[in-house]
Amino acid sequence: MSLIAVENLVKTFRVAEHAPGMWGALRGVLRRRYRTVRALDGISFSVEPGELVGYIGPNGAGKSTTVKILAGILVPDSGRCEVLGRVPWKERIATVSRIGVVFGQRTQLWWDLPVIESFDLLGDIYRVPKANYRRARDELVALLDLEPLLDVPVRQLSLGQRMRCDIAASLLHAPSLLYLDEPTIGLDAVLKPAVREFLLRLNRERGVTVILTTHDMDDIEALCTRVIVIGQGRILSDGALEDLRARVTRERWLIVDLVDADGEIADPDAAMMRREGYRVHLRFDPDRISAAALINRITARHAVRDLFVQNPPIEEIIARLYGKSWQ
Amino acid sequence: MRAYWAVVSARLRMLLQYRAVALAGFGTQVFWGLIRVMIFDAFYRSTNAPQPMTYEDVVTYVWLGQAFLVLILWGVESDIRQMIRSGTVAYELLRPLDLYTFWFSRSLATRSAPMLLRAVPMFVVAGLCFGMRPPPSLAFAVLWVIATVGALFLACALTTLLSISLFWTISGEGLARIVPSLVAILSGMIVPLPLFPDWARDALDFLPFRGLVDVPFRIYLGHIPLEEIAPLLFHQAMWTAAIVLLGRWMLARGARRLVVQGG
Numbered sequence: 001m002s003l004i005a006v007e008n009l010v011k012t013f014r015v016a017e018h019a020p021g022m023w024g025a026l027r028g029v030l031r032r033r034y035r036t037v038r039a040l041d042g043i044s045f046s047v048e049p050g051e052l053v054g055y056i057g058p059n060g061a062g063k064s065t066t067v068k069i070l071a072g073i074l075v076p077d078s079g080r081c082e083v084l085g086r087v088p089w090k091e092r093i094a095t096v097s098r099i100g101v102v103f104g105q106r107t108q109l110w111w112d113l114p115v116i117e118s119f120d121l122l123g124d125i126y127r128v129p130k131a132n133y134r135r136a137r138d139e140l141v142a143l144l145d146l147e148p149l150l151d152v153p154v155r156q157l158s159l160g161q162r163m164r165c166d167i168a169a170s171l172l173h174a175p176s177l178l179y180l181d182e183p184t185i186g187l188d189a190v191l192k193p194a195v196r197e198f199l200l201r202l203n204r205e206r207g208v209t210v211i212l213t214t215h216d217m218d219d220i221e222a223l224c225t226r227v228i229v230i231g232q233g234r235i236l237s238d239g240a241l242e243d244l245r246a247r248v249t250r251e252r253w254l255i256v257d258l259v260d261a262d263g264e265i266a267d268p269d270a271a272m273m274r275r276e277g278y279r280v281h282l283r284f285d286p287d288r289i290s291a292a293a294l295i296n297r298i299t300a301r302h303a304v305r306d307l308f309v310q311n312p313p314i315e316e317i318i319a320r321l322y323g324k325s326w327q
Numbered sequence: 328m329r330a331y332w333a334v335v336s337a338r339l340r341m342l343l344q345y346r347a348v349a350l351a352g353f354g355t356q357v358f359w360g361l362i363r364v365m366i367f368d369a370f371y372r373s374t375n376a377p378q379p380m381t382y383e384d385v386v387t388y389v390w391l392g393q394a395f396l397v398l399i400l401w402g403v404e405s406d407i408r409q410m411i412r413s414g415t416v417a418y419e420l421l422r423p424l425d426l427y428t429f430w431f432s433r434s435l436a437t438r439s440a441p442m443l444l445r446a447v448p449m450f451v452v453a454g455l456c457f458g459m460r461p462p463p464s465l466a467f468a469v470l471w472v473i474a475t476v477g478a479l480f481l482a483c484a485l486t487t488l489l490s491i492s493l494f495w496t497i498s499g500e501g502l503a504r505i506v507p508s509l510v511a512i513l514s515g516m517i518v519p520l521p522l523f524p525d526w527a528r529d530a531l532d533f534l535p536f537r538g539l540v541d542v543p544f545r546i547y548l549g550h551i552p553l554e555e556i557a558p559l560l561f562h563q564a565m566w567t568a569a570i571v572l573l574g575r576w577m578l579a580r581g582a583r584r585l586v587v588q589g590g
Binding site: 068071072073074092093094096097101103106108110112113117120121124125126127 | 329330332333334337340341344415417418420421422423424425
């Protein structure tokens with residue numbers, strides 16, 4: 001059975017419209033105009049236990065609306081939704097006690113309390129048996145290296161430290177489902193991979209199902225086997241990262257470092273995207289010319305120091321996907 | 328229960344850290360207490376007519392009022408206001424808790440921490456220096472403690488209701504200013520209710536606010552005959568229950584609006 005089953009979910013918001021200026025403000029007092037915004041416009045997907053799903057889209061696409069509905073804190077206008085076998089907004093308390101949530105932008109820890117007291121408090125709030133709580137806490141403290149932070153009040157933590165504590169806090173009650181909203185925001189280059197590694201292990205070793213919304217495409221590339229792309233309240237694409245790539249563009253990139261700083265590369269099958277000094281970025285269609293043939297041709301005509309072939313980064317793919325769907 | 332108790336105790340521990348705030352509050356209240364005693368002193372000197380309360384009782388009453396000012400001095404819970412304004416209140420629903428009980432627990436801690444921090448030193452200082460007297464007998468003392476706990480719960484029910492009203496008023500500025508002054512008068516904090524004119528007494532006796540100040544304070548003074556105390560405690564408990572029910576009903580509606588309309 002699916003862990004999450006969502007069918008045809010629709011959610012609209014009424015937004016009060018104000019005409020500009022004094023006259024508009026006065027008219028607004030008498031008769032308020034509302035504009036209906038469709039945040040979700042018929043969304044369907046399902047998630048199986050143990051999946052690690054990236055849920056991405058631009059701001060205002062409906063990502064957080066979906067997450068709020070899945071967490072039982074927002075009721076949809078229509079459509080069906082089941083999380084862990086329950087309708088979240090009808091059985092909110094039962095549902096939320098089995099899910100963990102991390103919002104990168106805000107903390108769920110108590111601002112004035114030392115981290116360890118926030119943890120204890122969460123253990124009590126989620127009614128975790130004492131022994132289980134201590135085991136989970138010690139394990140998370142060890143894995144996320146929180147020992148030196150435990151006695152520090154949350155307000156004194158840096159963003160990266162707070163983020164690690166928040167992730168630990170969301171897992172104290174051993175949830176089977178974890179929603180992460182921008183979990184690597186504020187983390188430095190050393191911590192980001194560490195947190196990703198932690199999430200991967202959590203997913204593989206404990207089978208925690210993870211839904212991740214993020215703007216950091218490296219997170220997606222490093223973590224997610226499946227990506228759901230949402231835009232304007234509709235699902236634009238749902239599937240493996242590779243399938244998404246294949247669907248949007250088959251294009252590949254060839255990056256060439258020339259010996260000569262102002263050397264030109266003119267090839268009928270490769271278009272130049274940009275150049276940075278010695279480095280030239282080309283794109284080509286592997287159906288028209290194989291990478292090997294193109295490299296042969298270019299190295300035969302130009303003095304090349306180094307070159308490598310690359311897939312377009314996921315940002316590029318997503319940008320094109322939006323471009324396509326809006327046309 | 329464990330979950331809600333944990334919320335209360337964590338917040339209590341946090342608030343008990345703010346010793347400087349408590350000390351400053353204590354200083355201010357001693358000052359205001361002296362001013363109020365002087366006003367009543369002037370009032371009692373200027374009249375020969377027998378008053379419903381003796382001057383000595385009024386002095387003790389004033390110091391009780393200074394010790395338990397937090398029973399009436401409230402606005403809306405500031406972090407709930409913050410959450411409703413910024414729309415993050417929806418995230419409160421992520422906890423596996425009943426929202427009303429959760430907020431009520433929070434308010435219980437917010438009221439009782441400063442009450443403990445201020446009442447104890449106030450009793451010592453006012454008892455030693457300013458003529459505050461102990462209750463006339465152990466029976467009154469015990470009943471006073473019960474009535475004070477009841478008053479605390481009534482105050483929490485009222486403040487929680489006030490916080491919930493923010494779902495409709497959003498800013499809460501207006502309410503936060505008006506309500507404390509009204510309650511200060513209606514509860515008997517400013518002027519003891521027996522000193523009010525007769526025509527006002529019926530309404531004041533009926534309203535819930537006397538349960539906050541008038542009832543516990545006059546029990547302490549021994550001003551209410553023992554056999555009349557039970558109905559007053561019942562009055563206090565009934566109002567608390569009614570306000571809790573009203574708060575729950577309003578919160579259910581407010582939360583519905585929130586989850587239907589979005590944070």
